[in-house]
Amino acid sequence: xxxFFPGLSRCIxxxxxxxxxxxTFPAFIPKGHSLWKYQDASFHTPCFDGWEHxxxxx
Numbered sequence: 001x002x003x004f005f006p007g008l009s010r011c012i013x014x015x016x017x018x019x020x021x022x023x024t025f026p027a028f029i030p031k032g033h034s035l036w037k038y039q040d041a042s043f044h045t046p047c048f049d050g051w052e053h054x055x056x057x058x
Contacts (some may be wrong), residue, residue, distance in 0.1 A: 002026065002040045012041040013051060023048040025057070 002024035003009070009018050022042040029039040035057055050052060 002042050004042050007044050011044045011047050012038055013043055013047040016044070018042055018044055021045070 002022075004018070004022055004024055007017055009022070010016060011022070015058060017056055023045055023047055024042050025039055027040040029036045038053075038057065043051070049058070
């Protein structure tokens, strides 16, 4: 599971600090996969909801 620290962790998509409950993913994507850089990451909920790869990652 991604480590999340309120006010210190940044959204992988917009790079802004996350103060509230994020969407997080564990490390489950194999290296070399097109979504690999997003594993073990935190997202703002609105950023994740509007992300073009949301359906593939959910």
